Every structure is written in structure tokens, then in C-alpha cells.
Amino acid sequence: MLKRLRFIAPALTLGLLITACAEGGDGAPAGPAATGAAPAADLQTLLATADPEKGKVLFLQCRACHSLESGGANKVGPNLHGFLGRKAGLAPGFSYSEAVTQSGIVWSAEALDHWLERPSDFLPGNRMVFVGIRKPEDRANLIAYLKRETGAQ
Numbered sequence: 001m002l003k004r005l006r007f008i009a010p011a012l013t014l015g016l017l018i019t020a021c022a023e024g025g026d027g028a029p030a031g032p033a034a035t036g037a038a039p040a041a042d043l044q045t046l047l048a049t050a051d052p053e054k055g056k057v058l059f060l061q062c063r064a065c066h067s068l069e070s071g072g073a074n075k076v077g078p079n080l081h082g083f084l085g086r087k088a089g090l091a092p093g094f095s096y097s098e099a100v101t102q103s104g105i106v107w108s109a110e111a112l113d114h115w116l117e118r119p120s121d122f123l124p125g126n127r128m129v130f131v132g133i134r135k136p137e138d139r140a141n142l143i144a145y146l147k148r149e150t151g152a153q
């Protein structure tokens with residue numbers, strides 16, 4: 001009896017070890033993905049490889065309402081020259097909603113990313129009639145284009 005236990009105990013331990021290795025070693029990434037949450041694509045990572053030329057095409061959705069060049073006209077939406085890094089609601093001569101002027105937002109890439117995903121959720125009560133851009137890669141490409149075209153550094 002004792003002899004048999006001596007054999008079984010190490011065998012069990014070995015079995016457990018193999019199971020543990022199989023679970024941890026099958027290439028499943030640790031973190032949010034492993035818990036079933038959507039894998040969060042990191043904005044900075046996406047921006048590092050973003051393509052402003054693709055962003056230019058995406059900007060066709062914005063062009064009816066926004067100009068980008070220095071001294072460009074305010075249209076339905078404000079001229080966006082120099083807006084990155086600045087407080088929201090400061091384009092000269094444009095009449096913003098209170099939602100924007102009272103928001104306290106400073107236009108970082110992160111804030112812009114959230115805004116572009118769904119403006120109505122990010123800042124309820126704002127007057128930008130735009131449904132949003134779902135794909136994080138698209139938003140990063142558009143942000144790269146806006147950085148290039150609005151004189152941001």
C-alpha cells in the first residue's frame with residue numbers, strides 16, 4: 001500500500017505540472033484578452049504605425065463641416081487649425097455649444113480618439129452631428145492626418 005502511494009504521489013504532481021504548463025504555455029496572452037474582455041488596442045501603438053494618407057480619405061467625412069488650414073473658414077463646424085493641444089471651443093469667430101465651451105477638454109490624441117469614436121457619448125449635448133468612427137485603426141489614421149494638417153507638434 002505504502003509502496004503504491006509513493007509512486008502515485010509524484011505521478012500526480014507531475015500530472016498537475018503538465019496541466020499547468022499546458023494552460024499557461026499555449027500562447028494565450030495574459031491580461032484582458034485572457035479574461036475574455038476585448039483586447040484593448042493601445043492608441044499610442046496604433047499612432048506609431050498610423051498612415052496619414054489613409055486619414056486623408058477618412059477626413060472626407062469631416063470636410064463639409066471643417067477646414068484645417070491656417071485662417072481657414074469656419075463652416076458648420078469650426079476651423080481646426082492649431083486645435084490639438086488646445087482647450088476645446090477656441091476657434092476664433094465660431095459659436096460653440098455650451099457643452100463644448102464648458103467641457104474643460106484639452107485636445108490630446110486620447111481625447112480626440114474618444115470624441116471621434118462617438119461624439120454624442122463623449123460629450124452629450126454637443127452640436128457636432130456625426131455618428132462616429134468605430135475602428136480604432138481608422139481613428140488613429142485620421143488623428144495622424146489631423147496632426148499633420150493642423151500645424152500640431
Ligand code: HEC
Nearest residue numbers: 061062065076077088089090096097100126127128129130
Ligand atoms: C455635420 C457637420 C460636422 C461633421 C460631419 C463633423 N463635425 Fe466636427 N464639429 C462640428 C460642429 C458643429 C462642432 C462644434 C460642436 C459644438 O459646439 O457643440 C464640431 C467640433 C469639432 C471639434 C472640436 C473643435 C474645437 O475647437 O474644440 C473637433 C476636433 C472636430 N469637430 C473634429 C471633427 C472630425 C475629425 C470630423 C470627421 C470625422 C468631424 N469633426 C465631423 C460639425 C461637424
